[in-house]
Each structure stands twice: as C-alpha cells, then as structure tokens.
Amino acid sequence: MANHSTEASYEQQPVWAGGRSPFNVSYGKLMMWLLLLSDAFTFSSLLVQYGAQRFSNVQSPVTTLWPEPAAIFNHFPFLHGLHLPLLFVSVMTFILIFSSVTMVLAVEAGHRKSKKEVVKYMVYTVLGGAAFLGCQAWEWSVFIHEGARLDGNTFGITAEGAAKFKTLHFGDHFEWESAWRTNGPVPFAALFFIVTGFHGFHVFTGVVANIVITIMAARGVFERRGHYEMIEKTGLYWHFVDLVWVFVFTFFYLI
Amino acid sequence: MDFYSKPGEYDAINYVPHTESHGTKELWRVFLILLGITILDFGIYFAMGPSGLRNVIFIFFGLVKAYFIVGAFMHMKNEKIALALIILVPVIFIIGLVMGLLYEGNALTMVK
Numbered sequence: 001m002a003n004h005s006t007e008a009s010y011e012q013q014p015v016w017a018g019g020r021s022p023f024n025v026s027y028g029k030l031m032m033w034l035l036l037l038s039d040a041f042t043f044s045s046l047l048v049q050y051g052a053q054r055f056s057n058v059q060s061p062v063t064t065l066w067p068e069p070a071a072i073f074n075h076f077p078f079l080h081g082l083h084l085p086l087l088f089v090s091v092m093t094f095i096l097i098f099s100s101v102t103m104v105l106a107v108e109a110g111h112r113k114s115k116k117e118v119v120k121y122m123v124y125t126v127l128g129g130a131a132f133l134g135c136q137a138w139e140w141s142v143f144i145h146e147g148a149r150l151d152g153n154t155f156g157i158t159a160e161g162a163a164k165f166k167t168l169h170f171g172d173h174f175e176w177e178s179a180w181r182t183n184g185p186v187p188f189a190a191l192f193f194i195v196t197g198f199h200g201f202h203v204f205t206g207v208v209a210n211i212v213i214t215i216m217a218a219r220g221v222f223e224r225r226g227h228y229e230m231i232e233k234t235g236l237y238w239h240f241v242d243l244v245w246v247f248v249f250t251f252f253y254l255i
Numbered sequence: 256m257d258f259y260s261k262p263g264e265y266d267a268i269n270y271v272p273h274t275e276s277h278g279t280k281e282l283w284r285v286f287l288i289l290l291g292i293t294i295l296d297f298g299i300y301f302a303m304g305p306s307g308l309r310n311v312i313f314i315f316f317g318l319v320k321a322y323f324i325v326g327a328f329m330h331m332k333n334e335k336i337a338l339a340l341i342i343l344v345p346v347i348f349i350i351g352l353v354m355g356l357l358y359e360g361n362a363l364t365m366v367k
Contacts, residue, residue, distance in 0.1 A: 023334070024335050025335075026270055033338070045352065094290070249296075250316070
C-alpha cells in the first residue's frame, strides 16, 4: 500500500480499494447507524401492529369502538378535571425536540473542541430527557389510575359518551361517568404500554448514555483523545429517540 | 490496535474523520421548523374533525419532521451518498410492511 501519512495522499486513494474508510465515517458511527436502522424496523413493526389493530376495530353499528385518544389523554398536571386533550403530550414533544437541539449544539461545540460548552449542553440534554421521562411516568400513572389494564379495556365509548364528547370543548370541566364507558378492544392499553414503554426505555438508556458521556467530557477524556466523536454517536441515538417519538405521537395521540 | 496499524497508516478501528463546525444557525432554523409543524399538528387536530384526510396530513407532517431530524440533526445531509443509501434504502422494507398490512389488514375486519 502507498504511504498515506498526509491527508492529501489519503484522499487520492481509490474509495473501495482498501486502506481508507469508504463511507468516510468512523467504525463506531457506522455501527450506530446500523443499530438505529434495525431499531427502526422494530419500532415500525410495533406501530404497524398498532395500526392494524386500530383500524380493524374502527367501527361498530353503535359507535366507534376504538377508544378516542382525546377522551383519555386529556389531563394536565395541576389542572385537574379539565378537558385538555393533546396539550400535555405536545409539551412532552416540545421537551424532547428541545433536548434534541441542545444535543446537536453539544455536537457542534465538540467540533470546536469547546469542552465547557459541550458539558453545558450535555447537562441540558440530560435534564430534558429526565423531564420527558418524568412526564411519561405521570402520564402512565394517570392512565392506570383511570382504569387502564393490560388484560382488558374499559375505555370503549358508548353512544351516550360519544354524544357527550361531541359537545365537549377544549378546557371544559370533565369527569368520566359510568354510562359513557363500556368494554372496548382488549389490546388498546397493552399496545400503548408496550410501544410507549419501549420508547421510554430507549429514552432511559439514552439518558444513561448521555450522563456517562457528560461525565467523560467533564473529566477531559475526549479532550485528551483529541476529538468529541463520542458525543456525535450518542447524539445519533438521541435524535433517533426523538424521531421515534414523532411517530408515536402521530399514531397514538393525533390519529 | 497497535497490532494492526503502523504509524501513519490507515487504522480502520480508530479512524475518525476530521469534522468542522457548520455553525448553529441552521440548527435553530430546523428547530423552529419542527416546533412550527408540531404547533400546526395541534391546530389541525382541533380545526378538523377526525377524517382520513386529517390522518394523511398528520403522517405527512411526521415524515417531514423525520426528514429534518435525520437530515439536519443526524447530519445525514453531510454524509457520503453511499452511507445515506445503505441507511435509507432498507426503509423500503418498512414501506413493504405497511403496504402488506394495509392489504392483509382487511382480513382482520373479516374475522371479527
């Protein structure tokens, strides 16, 4: 092989002849991309299964069988008893998108080898991820409190309930009455817990990884190494978590 | 690593390409786009009644958000085309899965 001690001779090497990185990325980053690709398959399988279950349960002679997301995820902390569909989950989406931005700012600071800024933005990212997990824990606990179980579904809406929900406006007082609810399709809550739980687990591992690299960056490990590539790799994972949430949000709450 | 590479020679395991900052302007722009689309989602949810068209709009917005997250935040736009292709082309399988279940999913309504 030719001697490629300088950048110029490296660039002149043929791409696929060996002796250089054909994708011009590090090994770790390429492997992270492949992990994310396989993870994308896992999440899309789960979401497609959700879609299949949902749209096969869409209508009955009486009313819509599949529970109405707006009727269930309509709570907001400290605003008890008000009908506020989509508001809390939009706040969660904002938190996650914003933590993605601070992550990418940390990556950018890493390109400039600014250790102080990397640590600062990584701390924001960790806080954002933790805030998201807290929101999800709150959401789950309210959902379970309202009667969500893995082996059944009491969120089916009766004709009376459906009529009531048509007249309900954003911000109105709301409390379930037993006449509005009936048994619905069984997999509703199980699918919610599995998909948001699997996503939440990804957020959790992402937060753990972010904490680890924040500490490493603060202790100057990357400074000694000469590059902040680890921030980029963890960043890819973190953006992927954000990306998955975009679709979980779309399919579970919007549609 | 010392077993595989001599000084000055390409080291496949430890190779890290040189990167440069492209500034933060683009990132904030993408953030505002993502925020705007999410607010638009929120608005359309209340402005339109449940319908197939609304679902199509939401899925389209989801794909637009995915484009910006992958393209700008994950730097896919700045990667080599070969890397972009090996990640993006297999997404065909996901499209196939969706198509398959849209078609086969009819059977689920039949058995109920």
